[in-house]
Amino acid sequence: MNIAVCVKQVPDTSSPGRLDPDTHTLDRAGKLMLDPSDEYGVEMALQLVAAAGDGVVTLVSMAPHGEVTGLRSALAMGADKAILVSDEALQGSDALGTAKVLAKALQRVSADLILAATESTDGYTGTLPVQVAELLGLPSITFAKRVRVEGQKVLVERQTEAGYDEVESPLPAVVTVTAGVVEPRYPSFKGIMAAKNRPIEQLKVADLDLSTDEVGWPGAGQEIISVQPAEARKAGEIVVDEGDGAERIVAFLEQLKVI
Numbered sequence: 304m305n306i307a308v309c310v311k312q313v314p315d316t317s318s319p320g321r322l323d324p325d326t327h328t329l330d331r332a333g334k335l336m337l338d339p340s341d342e343y344g345v346e347m348a349l350q351l352v353a354a355a356g357d358g359v360v361t362l363v364s365m366a367p368h369g370e371v372t373g374l375r376s377a378l379a380m381g382a383d384k385a386i387l388v389s390d391e392a393l394q395g396s397d398a399l400g401t402a403k404v405l406a407k408a409l410q411r412v413s414a415d416l417i418l419a420a421t422e423s424t425d426g427y428t429g430t431l432p433v434q435v436a437e438l439l440g441l442p443s444i445t446f447a448k449r450v451r452v453e454g455q456k457v458l459v460e461r462q463t464e465a466g467y468d469e470v471e472s473p474l475p476a477v478v479t480v481t482a483g484v485v486e487p488r489y490p491s492f493k494g495i496m497a498a499k500n501r502p503i504e505q506l507k508v509a510d511l512d513l514s515t516d517e518v519g520w521p522g523a524g525q526e527i528i529s530v531q532p533a534e535a536r537k538a539g540e541i542v543v544d545e546g547d548g549a550e551r552i553v554a555f556l557e558q559l560k561v562i
């Protein structure tokens with residue numbers, strides 16, 4: 304079974320991001336890491352291939368300045384190979400532009416199943432995987448908390464507010480996984496060494512049969528007009544228990560309509 308995993312490489316998630324003052328987009332100039340959200344998709348793919356007894360896991364990423372650090376991390380987990388699309392012309396791409404690029408790159412893989420995270424850590428529009436599915440004419444299932452493949456079908460437990468739905472789809476399909484679908488493994492020393500020799504195919508926009516007018520700033524259908532800092536968190540209310548603590552907590556929760 305061939306599985307492709309969309310993996311985003313993002314700025315260090317432990318430090319606050321910096322926005323470009325002119326374009327209001329995230330500064331991605333420095334070293335980028337594997338988006339922690341995508342560790343779940345990579346682990347899921349490795350487990351599905353192991354369960355099938357045979358197969359290849361291919362990573363697909365679009366990232367600036369030929370960045371491969373995050374891809375090497377995912378290869379160290381055990382993925383077999385990667386495709387990176389990196390091109391100056393992609394600067395300013397919005398979510399749809401990114402989806403067009405990834406869809407073209409994914410066409411080179413002929414995957415039975417395409418996995419992605421439900422949303423990324425830095426952009427988190429949560430729209431990219433379904434756009435990829437639409438562009439490829441494939442069914443998509445979002446919010447998977449459990450994924451199984453049986454023959455030519457994928458069976459998914461799809462997280463809902465009330466519990467989960469059992470959903471199935473013919474393959475190939477695009478499935479987005481939630482955090483917690485599996486426990487991502489830590490790369491072993493052997494895996495880290497092996498990752499150094501695993502192939503990363505590097506592509507430009509011209510390699511993808513895409514015009515530079517469809518991507519980057521020229522192709523972006525959205526513009527970030529302004530950015531406002533998030534409101535500072537208000538201090539919490541301290542309730543001193545004078546024998547009525549439980550009632551006051553219940554009243555507070557009722558006011559919030561959580562009970």
Ligand SMILES: Cc1cc2nc3c(=O)[nH]c(=O)nc-3n(C[C@H](O)[C@H](O)[C@H](O)COP(=O)(O)OP(=O)(O)OC[C@H]3O[C@@H](n4cnc5c(N)ncnc54)[C@H](O)[C@@H]3O)c2cc1C
Pocket residue numbers: 309310311312328329331338340341344363364365366367393394395396397398399401402405418419420421422423424425426427428429430431432523525526527
């Ligand atoms: C007008 C506009 C201009 C922008 N300009 C820039 C810019 O100049 N530079 C820039 O870096 N960003 C820019 N962005 C942000 C960038 O387009 C988004 O981060 C990107 O489109 C992915 O969307 P997302 O992170 O919201 O994906 P989501 O839909 O939240 O991601 C879901 C999942 O899709 C997969 N995925 C998402 N992105 C990628 C990727 N690149 N490669 C592989 N898998 C992926 C991952 O599995 C991810 O977890 C811009 C956005 C807008 C709206």
